[in-house]
Amino acid sequence: MKRYLIRSGIAPTELKQPEEMILNNLIGGNIGNLIYAYSIYRNLMTNDVEIVPDNYRINENDAEMINKYYDAYIIPLADAFRETFVENLKKYTKLFEKLTIPVIVIGVGVKAPINKRIEDGFSFDEEVKSFVKAVLKRSNMIGVRGQITADYLSYLGFVEGKDHTVIGCPSMYAFGEDLKIKDLQLTKSSTIALNSSKLSPEHVLEFITDVSNNYPDYYFIPQWMKEFQMTYIGDQKLSENTSFYPNTIKDKYYEENRVRFPLNAKSWIDFMKNVDLAVGARLHGNITATIAGTPSLLIVKDARMKELAEYHNLTYVSEENLLGGKKIKDFIKTLDFHAPEKVQSQNFNHFINFIEKNGLDHIYNYSYYQYPPLDQKLNNIELPEMLTPINALTPTEISDRLIKYTTLEKNIKSKLKKENKNLSKKVKQQEEKIKIYSKDKEYLANQLQKKSVKLGLKLSNTLTILKKRLKF
Template sequence: MKHYLIRAGMSPYENFTPAYEIVHNSIGSNVGNLVYAYSIFRTLTTEDVKLTPDYYKINPNRADYINANYDGYIIPLADAFRPSFAPKLKKYAELINRLTIPVYVIGVGLSIDFEPNLDQSFEFDQDVKDFVKAVLNKSAILGVRGDITARYLTKLGFTEGKDHTVIGCPSMFGFGRDLPIRDTTITQDSMVTINNSPKSPKHVLDFIDRSAHAFPDHYYIPQWLKELRMIYLGGPDLPSKGSNFPYEVAHQLYQEDRVRYFTNVPSWLEFVGEADLSFGARLHGNVAAILAGTPSIIIPKDGRMRELAEYHDFTYLWANDIDDNTNILDVVEKADFQKVSKRAPENFDRYINFLNENGLDHVFKENPNVKNTVFDQRIAKVNYYPAVKSFVACSHEELIGRWQGILEKEKIVEKRKNEKQIAQLQKDITELQEEVKVQEATLNRKSVQFALKTSGLFGNKK
């Protein structure tokens, strides 16, 4: 039995409450992270392989423990090549250099503008180089999300096809080689799901808002951890940027109970699988719809989304092609929702070749569309929470109970944090005391030597 450690905030088998996820941030600040972790778990879990999440802990001092207890370390990443993640890349490089087990990076991307300028230097270039070199010392090849990231690594001196290869997003391959999309009839009476990001340009936010109103039966599916807190507790609001985005709980979407937040993948896929259409500016919000077989339109807002949209051939709409007259029903009429299905087999084969090159076992060896896997059987036994019930549908007693539950969990976390800090301080004090003893012994020894020398000096004068 092989046992792999995997970068993830939670296992798909764990069914955490919304309160737990809020306090412990087991979704890594964005519930979309659960989607690609879910797919990798399903792909790699066999009768002879199990995966255990690292709960996003990066501690180089745990290298000996990891070496002794795991057969490999699987690290799926999103747009990790960015300034805010650079400190973690440094820690990963230090940790990986201490490991003696294989390390596999299954997807990583560059955070960059929609129109990428790869001639420029980035403040994190050296951190990326150190990270990639560390990984390549522990694996055959590194998987990147798209062409933009591949060109970036090539510019840094790494060779495409030897050091790195484009594999897309692993979330797209968890259910096999075929990726069927339903032929739905999309009308104003359709139930649709919407996803959105405040980082989109204002005219895109305006388009998404008016498009939602074209379908009375619409639901907004947020992904940020802060938005989970909003729907669960009724606040606090997000810092408003003055654009057309549901920043506050007073927004119509919240007040009319048209927000659905999912804390696990199975419930999410089940819900979007009932929709006739998904559209918006979130990557995994639309990937979830595609995996559920629902037609999807994604509006990429930056280079990281663009490279994935192009690689997987999503049905996409560029922001530059949207103006005040763009109508969602016109876009739907012209859209080819099946093109992602047509591209899927080719991309899947390339992904499987990547896994094979790294020597990773997987469930698709005999059947590229295998059903009822070990993973599936275990998932079927979990009674997952449905979408989070909105605060607007709660009684005062329920809402008070939620706040009390959050505060209690936060107190426990704070207590553990304080206990850990106290233990570390006690350890530091003990080490300093030992150092003082050594220094005192050294000073005493030198004092004796000085006294003897001085005594000898005066003795000679006599």
């Protein structure tokens, strides 16, 4: 039995309470992380492979343990080549340099404005170089999300086709090469799943809000950690710089009980199967719909989204196309919602080729690929449904949520306080040892100095006596 360590906060088969997921950040800040982790688990978990989440821990001191207990380290990444992830890149580089097992990066991208000139470079070029070199010492090739990232690594001196190759986003391969998207028949009674990013331009946010105003059977699926907490206990508040985004639970999305937050990948995918259309500015909000077989309209606002949309032939519009008060009905008849189907098989086969080049086994080498081990395990687990907002609960249910959350929060704080106290104690003990050592060192130095003086005097006297004897 082989054991793979994977960069993820939670396995698809783990059952965790929402308060535990929030307080321990088991989603890595964004629920979208669960989708491409789910795909990798599903593809690589054979009858002879166990996959273990690393809980997003990065510590070079773990190298010996990782080398001893695991056969490979799988690293799925999103837009990790960005300013805010530089410190983690450095930590990973130090860790990878101490590993002796394969390190496979399955998907990584650069975050940049949509018209950024790659040849102008980035402030983190050197850190990316070091990271990639460390990975290539432990694997044959790195998988990048799109051509923009491929061009960036080529600019840094790495060879496309040898050191790196475009594989897109692993989440698109959750169910293999077959992708069948149902026809879109949009009516006023259609069910629409909305997703949005607060970082989007104002006219994009207004476009998404307009969809909710015109199609009453909508659901908003947030992805940020703060929104997770806001949905669960209601105490979070996003900065109120726009009237076209739900900043608090007082927003109509929450008041109308139209918010649903995913707690696991499978329930999210199953939810999207019953939706008629997905619209929004979140990659995985729309990719989840696509792999569920639901038509999806992605609004592209930066380079990381553009390269993935182009590689997977996702149905999308650029944010500038929404200027001038455009409505969704202006695009419906002109877009091909079956477009992703046309490149799925080719992209999937290239992904499997990449996996094999890096020496990894996968379910498609076996007859059980249509009902793989992950599916078998999930079918024996009662997974929680999508989380409803606190607004929709009875007073008793609200009380239960708050009690669970605050109890766990206190326990975690108490544990951290105890750990900090023990750490402070160890630090103090170490400082005392250093002081004692310093005193001993000073004492020894003084003794040595005294002995040196005595030895010098003795030597001087001996020489004087010798000189007198020689004269005699």
